[in-house]
Amino acid sequence: VEIGSVDNRIVHVTSGSETAGQRKQIEDTIETLRDEAASLDQLLQNVEYQRELIQDLARKPFTVGNPADKELRVDSTELGNLFDLVAGRLQALDRSALDARIRKRAIDKEINDLQKQLGELAPRQTVRAVVTVNLMSEADTAGTFRVRYRVQNAGWRPFYDARLDMPEDGSEPKLALVRRAEIIQNTTENWDGVGLTLSTARPVGATAAPELSPFGLGFERFETEVDRRYRGNAMFDKVAPASEPAGVGGVLNLHSTDVAEEAREQEADITLAGFQALYAIPGRVTVDNQGTAKKVQISAENIEARLTVMAAPALDPNAYLTAGFTVDGDTPLLPGRVLLFRDNVYMGQGALPLLSPGEEHALGFGVDDRVRVKRTEVRRETSESGIISTDLVEEQSWAIEVQNLHVRTMPVRILDRMPYSTHEDISVELLAGTTRPSETNVDRKQGVLAWDYELAEGAETLIRFGYRVSSPKDRPIRLGMR
Numbered sequence: 001v002e003i004g005s006v007d008n009r010i011v012h013v014t015s016g017s018e019t020a021g022q023r024k025q026i027e028d029t030i031e032t033l034r035d036e037a038a039s040l041d042q043l044l045q046n047v048e049y050q051r052e053l054i055q056d057l058a059r060k061p062f063t064v065g066n067p068a069d070k071e072l073r074v075d076s077t078e079l080g081n082l083f084d085l086v087a088g089r090l091q092a093l094d095r096s097a098l099d100a101r102i103r104k105r106a107i108d109k110e111i112n113d114l115q116k117q118l119g120e121l122a123p124r125q126t127v128r129a130v131v132t133v134n135l136m137s138e139a140d141t142a143g144t145f146r147v148r149y150r151v152q153n154a155g156w157r158p159f160y161d162a163r164l165d166m167p168e169d170g171s172e173p174k175l176a177l178v179r180r181a182e183i184i185q186n187t188t189e190n191w192d193g194v195g196l197t198l199s200t201a202r203p204v205g206a207t208a209a210p211e212l213s214p215f216g217l218g219f220e221r222f223e224t225e226v227d228r229r230y231r232g233n234a235m236f237d238k239v240a241p242a243s244e245p246a247g248v249g250g251v252l253n254l255h256s257t258d259v260a261e262e263a264r265e266q267e268a269d270i271t272l273a274g275f276q277a278l279y280a281i282p283g284r285v286t287v288d289n290q291g292t293a294k295k296v297q298i299s300a301e302n303i304e305a306r307l308t309v310m311a312a313p314a315l316d317p318n319a320y321l322t323a324g325f326t327v328d329g330d331t332p333l334l335p336g337r338v339l340l341f342r343d344n345v346y347m348g349q350g351a352l353p354l355l356s357p358g359e360e361h362a363l364g365f366g367v368d369d370r371v372r373v374k375r376t377e378v379r380r381e382t383s384e385s386g387i388i389s390t391d392l393v394e395e396q397s398w399a400i401e402v403q404n405l406h407v408r409t410m411p412v413r414i415l416d417r418m419p420y421s422t423h424e425d426i427s428v429e430l431l432a433g434t435t436r437p438s439e440t441n442v443d444r445k446q447g448v449l450a451w452d453y454e455l456a457e458g459a460e461t462l463i464r465f466g467y468r469v470s471s472p473k474d475r476p477i478r479l480g481m482r
Contacts, residue, residue: 001141004134013128019121026118030111037107040100047097054089126188154185156198158298158336160352164305164323164365165343170408170457175305175323179298179333181279183287191287198279198298200334277331303328309368312415313375313400319412321368324360332356340365370405371412371455379466390473397431397466404455412453418467420447426477431466 131147161178181198185191279298287294306324321342327333333355340347340363347366355361379397384390404410421428437449451463471477 001143002136004136006134007132009130011128011130012125014123014125017123023118023121026114026121030114030118033107033111033114037104037111040104040107043100044097047093047100051090051093054086054093128188150203151187153187156181156183158182158334160333160336160338161341162323162338162350162363162365163341163344164321166307168407173305173307173323175303175325176300177303177325178300181281181296181298183285183294183296184291185287185289186291187289190289191285193284193286196281196285196287196296198281199276200278200332201276301328306411308362308411308413309371309404310413310415311371311373311402313373314416317373317375318367319371319373321365322362323365324362327355327357327359327361329357338363342366371410372401372403372405373414374401375399376401378464384473385470391470392473393468393470395431395466395468397434397464400463400465401460402453402455402463403460404457407457409454409456412455414451414453414463415442415448416465417448419469425475426469426471428467428469431468434465434467435463 129149131149133145133147135145159180159182161176161180163176163178165174165176167173183196183198281296281298285294285296303325308322308324309319310322311319333352335354336352338350338352340350342365350363352361352363376399377396378399379395382392382394385393398416400414400416402412402414404412418430419428435451438452439450440448442448442450449465453461455461469477
């Protein structure tokens with residue numbers, strides 16, 4: 001079997017013929033309800049007319065018919081009977097009017113709901129692609145022909161579950177990382193019971209690095225009156241002569257809008273398997289086209305976790321548990337949000353960047369109440385020094401206490417900071433007696449210090465930290481000192 005040619009065209013299809021019967025039934029129901037509502041309106045008018053009539057008749061016995069009659073005598077028994085009759089009739093009319101209004105409100109609501117259903121079933125015009133494949137075969141044959149195509153408004157994004165388990169018996173902690181995918185599609189059809197394969201390829205993204213254009217620098221030149229006059233004369237010089245047809249040379253050609261655009265053929269999307277990861281989701285999956293996110297699991301793996309408790313007591317008195325890990329396997333971890341669990345308790349959300357196999361990363365798992373950190377100010381002094389010139393000297397120092405209440409040895413990192421000088425007349429130095437930091441300029445942040453410890457169960461340690469700042473007295477510094 002050989003493929004002779006492939007033709008494709010775009011057609012506009014009007015859907016709704018399959019729901020014509022349902023629409024007709026709803027329209028008939030709406031018409032019946034409107035007829036009932038019209039009869040209720042007439043009933044309310046009749047009730048109002050009868051009310052006015054009864055009230056008018058009730059007033060008749062008290063009206064003097066002959067102006068010569070000075071007195072109107074009404075028997076008390078007849079008056080009581082008249083009151084009872086009028087009250088009973090008015091009560092019956094009020095009951096009928098109330099029932100009619102309640103039913104009319106229900107009819108209006110029912111008609112409104114049916115009109116919404118009718119709008120959802122209205123015929124819609126959709127755009128469809130029709131592909132015609134011409135096959136050639138030397139003999140009669142049977143087989144399956146599969147066509148693959150790409151649609152817009154469909155995609156997926158990764159997210160993760162990170163579950164850290166720290167057994168109370170002091171055994172090694174475990175970190176389970178579950179990869180998941182969130183699939184959303186807004187195409188013209190539902191995906192019912194489809195086989196789903198997710199790819200990390202991005203066919204709608206850029207395929208090459210952007211091209212840079214050169215740009216130059218020069219001194220700004222201000223336009224003079226002579227330049228403006230010359231520019232105005234030059235515009236008239238460019239007008240085409242009368243003997244030349246419009247649009248041939250001159251400025252008229254600059255405004256021509258009859259420009260032919262070169263037709264472009266659609267090209268196939270080419271994917272190299274060596275540069276992508278494919279995730280075949282087991283079983284059959286259903287994803288509707290209403291924007292509902294479908295969540296599926298890609299994989300689950302147990303990773304060796306390297307625990308560290310980190311604290312920056314200058315900003316936050318709490319210590320935080322972090323778990324470092326190395327990416328295993330052959331596929332990268334794509335950027336996405338992470339749902340964090342510690343001992344099956346939800347701790348919040350984090351995020352993962354793009355991580356390739358072999359890269360290291362750390363996730364935070366919330367406050368660790370079993371490591372206590374306390375930072376206390378010990379000293380704050382300001383003095384002057386110098387004979388010829390006077391310097392202002394300020395000294396500050398703190399004591400940082402750390403205690404491990406875990407049933408295991410815990411690595412602990414304490415972070416703090418000191419100002420750094422941006423001028424030769426300002427000097428900053430650590431005070432004598434400061435505990436030597438394990439690392440300075442952490443993560444290339446100037447002035448950030450770190451102290452690392454392996455604290456055994458129940459162990460405590462004390463960090464002494466202080467610095468001295470010297471600057472000219474007559475030149476106040478802007479940042480860091482008060």
